[in-house]
Amino acid sequence: MFEAEPTYLDADDERPAEGRYGWRYPWPYASVTFRAVRAGYEIELDIEPSYEQVRLRLRAAAGGPDLVHLDLAGVRTVGIDRTHGHQLLRVDFPDDAPAATLWLHMKPDVVLQWSYDPTS
Template identity: 55%
Template sequence: MVMEPVPSYEELIWLFEAEPVYRYAEDERAAGYEFDWRELWPSTAVTFRTTRSGYDIEMDINPGYEIVRLRLCVAPSGAELLDLDLRGVRSVGVERIHGRELLRLDFPEGSPASTLWVRMKPDVAVVWKYNGAG
């Protein structure tokens, strides 16, 4: 199952202000061939990284398998604050609301997890909505 809609890598590059790292690039070079990760999107895994407001933010994403790993560390010490290995992510997107830049992760209807928001500007914050049983 692939995330629907497929995340826009252009939007993610804009949000993280950097090109992602294609995790299989070295293996492909060693095997004598090389792909541009964009040719394989969304059926490949890439890592986006940025530093904002004193935090290193890293997102590994594989839309083809609905997998996202999100890490938040204190820069420059590297002290880990958050490490989420998320499966069944329905969609990943970028929102711009009232001068804020947000990463949005949505989960399937009926899932206990609802929406995970990572505010990247003007400061860093994580908010996760949860659909707990009543």
Template identity: 60%
Template sequence: MVMEPVPAYDDLIWLFEDEPIHRYVEDEKATGNEYGWRELWPYTSVTFRTTRAGHDIAMDIEPGNEVVRLRLRAEGDGAELLDLNIVGVRTVGAVREGNGRELLRVDFPDGAPAATLWLRVKPDVAVLWSYDARSA
């Protein structure tokens, strides 16, 4: 299955303020494929990175496999604060609120035990997520 709707990569580039890293570009070049990650979207694997409010944030995303990995580390010493490998993601998007907040939204299918995961990246960094194992 593929994330539905497919995440808009321009929105993710806006949120992370940088182009993602196509993780398998060298492997593809070695086999003679010269595709860019945009051409292969959503059937590729890319990593978005940014640094905000003293935190290094990374999101690996594979929309074609409904997989997202979120990592949050302290900027100075690299201490790992959060590492989530999430399977069964319905879609991912960027949200800009009128109060200057910018958020990553990770949605799950209806009936899933996980509620929407929010990663606020501006003006500060915070994670909000609910999970109800009783409904699994």
């Protein structure tokens, strides 16, 4: 989906580790970052599984200001759904959470879909 290897942080200074086999790979508590450019948008996804946290940033151009910056907590799962020629990133929350599934369409267009009900 992102068509690139993820970036793992180095233990000492939070810079990207050298190569895929940095000190945390494939440790399940690793923080991993995926990046892609689609249709003029830069998309960055940080996943911290042990903390159930995901950060999603969407920019209009590489290095430009954020259009969307979500810091999501209580994330249950993150996955990829490939149906009908589309690629979708799926972020799920517990059933009793006020947040519904977040969908990020990556191909053929970049589209973000999400709903949140603070009264539930």
